[in-house]
Amino acid sequence: MREALSRATRTAANVAWNAFQAVNTRIPDSPSVHPDWAPGPLPKSYERTKPPLGWPRETDSLCPECVIEVRDAIIAGERDISEFTEKKSGEVKAQIVEEDGKILIKKHCEIHGEFVDTLSVDPKLSEVLERRYFGRDFRTAEDEHLHHHGSSTIRYGRGAVLTIDLTNRCNMMCNPCFMDANQVGYVHELTLEEIKEILDDSISFKPRRQMSVQFSGGEPTMSPHFLEACSYAKEVGYYSVQAATNGLRFALEPEFAYQAAEAGLNMVYLQFDGVTNESNMHRHISNLFDAKWMAIERLADAGIDITPVTTVVNTVNDEQVGPLLEFVIQNSDKMGAISFQPVSFTGRDEEISDEERHKQRYTISHLARDLQEYTGGKVDMYRDWYPLGSAGAYTWLADHLRGTEVEFGGISCSCHPNCGASLMLVVNQHTKEWAPLTQFFDSEGFIHDINVITDTSRGKKLSLFQTMLALMRNIDGSKMPEGLTPKIFLEMVNTKLGGAVTGEVNRQQWKIVWVGGMWFQDLWTYDFRRTEMCVIPYATQEGEISFCAYNTGAGWRNIVENMHMVAETRDWFKEKGRHEIYAGNRPMNLAPGTRSLPVMEKQKGIPHAGTVQLGRGCSH
Secondary structure (H helix, E strand, O other): OHHHHHHHHHHHHHHHHHHHHHHHOOOOOOOOOOOOOOOOOOOOHHHOOOOOOOOOEEEEEEOOOHHHHHHHHHHOOOOOOHHHHOOOOOEEEEEEEEEOOEEEEEEEEOOOEEEEEEEEOOHHHHHHHHHOOOOOOOEOEOOOOOOOOHHHOOOEOOOOEEEEEOEOOOOEOOOOOOOOOOOOOEEOEOOHHHHHHHHHHOOOOEOOEOOEEEEEOOOHHHOOOHHHHHHHHHHHOOOEEEEEEOOHHHHHOOOHHHHHHHHOOOEEEEEOOOOOOHHHHHHOEOOHHHHHHHHHHHHHHOOOEEEEEEEEOOOOOHHHHHHHHHHHHHOOOOEOEEEEEEOOOOHHHOOOOHHHHHHHOOOHHHHHHHHHHHOOOOOOOOOOOEEHHHHHHHHHHHHHHHOOOOOOEOOOOOOOHHHEEEEEEEEEOOOOOEEEHHHOEOHHHHHHHHHHHHHHOOOHHHHHHHHHHHHHHOEOHHHOOOOOOHHHHHHHHHHHOOOOOOOOOOOOOEEEEEEEEEOOOOOOOOOHHHHOOOOOOEEEOOEEEOHHHHHOOOOHHHHHHHHOOOEEHHHHHHHHOOOOOEOOOEOOOOOOOOOEEEEEOOOOOOOOEEEEEOOOOOOO
16 A cells, blocks of 8 residues: 555656646746855856766875975975965875776875875775766855965855864874874964954855854863854854864763853764774773763753764774664764764874875775675665765755845855765654665655756746655655655655745654765875865864865964964963863763663664663772
8 A cells, every 4th residue: 555655646746747847848947046145146057067077087186295394394484385375385196096996096206206095995886976966066256365275275165064173272182183182282272352253254255154163173162262152153143053072071061061052052073983982992081982971961951963973993993883873873862963084194193104094094985885784785885875065956956945035055065076975864763763765765866856946947936846746756655664754754854954845844753864974185085176175164364274175185274273373382281270181091080870871782784772881980
């Protein structure tokens, strides 16, 4: 009965869609809307550009040794910043090729010789991801005051997450670390006035962006201005305020999560490397998972969304990716996403040996393969994974439906398809039943239909009508997990679009959970075609800089922080006193008591949770 009803619904939607398009596609396309926040009309599919894709191909990259030499000379005052802004110092050509069942990046420096590294261990997956790429966003305009970093300049897109480092101080000492926190010998910490100026600048050009703003560090909660920064970001107009945090302050201070929520904090990107204390030992706190769980409970109680963020290092914690997925499913009432981040060898790990780097290298293709194996094929690495940039299709649709009367453009993750990939799950928060969304929904077909809707641009009512037909004709209700219906799913999609379809948001026991793989570049994998399309820029005293160009690449972090350091660390400690650093493979002193912690057991893709008791906290 369910299969027959589903087939009838799809057939009816297909007939209606094809009948409408028989007329619609024969009429000249209507002009796209031109919202005030945009530098021009919303581009049609044939107007969107793409970077060079496929292989073999040539791109611009960096010599891992030359660029460090130039950066160090600039910091020492021996060379000028124009080495990076004008002269392209350290840059070399790179070839992206397929060899021995892998996608490799190969480059040659006349001084330092050959460099080879792995971009993918599955060329078929790489081809699928590049084929599914939706296209670039707008070129930036009126932005010269913020984007002026030579080859590292961001040239496309409105962005998705604006990152602001509040301080380089941290209360941990662990690997990996983008910024080598607590080790660089100086303190770089923004004043409240600098934070406000950076946030004001971030909406000063087009496309005007309603990105999420993410406060980072170091450990951002150590900044004396953290709560005020959250509040001011909301005042400026950012609808989502996030913090990339290790969570320790939320665990140690019972009221801090409530204070942060009141100030405007919506979400934490929580450092989370495994579901046991043992799998977090490389962070050098022996009861770190216990601390994370305490932070999760307090954040959830305060109404703050939680996205675990896992830096995946081959041979260190790669076996945790499956249990981590289960952990998020079991706790989907508290979490709506997980972000796996294959290791980028930068910051504290920039001087890694070639042997160790090749051993620890982990890519998006590793992640897709590992989750397929762990779930017994329930997650299909070719059916379910899409480039992060494909989500831009949903933003373009929402932008068309919202029209011109909006202050900001929607979040558009239009980054390069090599930057990462994601899959969507539907999860029942009560029963924990789950399935990949693409098990029953043809995302590729729906994105094709979005192009038709937005290209023809027939106004809001007719576009809404087409959107409903497009959704219905791409749903196979017979393949939905038990308890999920097409009606509930349509309401879930509307929620993801911020109510753009119906104008209202209905909460369901089913929710869409995002599973992301975000692979940041390092000096061995660097590709300037990715840098110029960055959607997660760092906002600094020296303008907005690509995430990868800031943390690796030319290493703008080192340059900016040295230009604007507040004090040498020893002088800071003399004036301010030493802050606590949790390290040395010792336990944190957590509050006394017991808590039920989830323990994951693998059952061919079906998560199951038992419990284990957390004993009383130990002192150092």
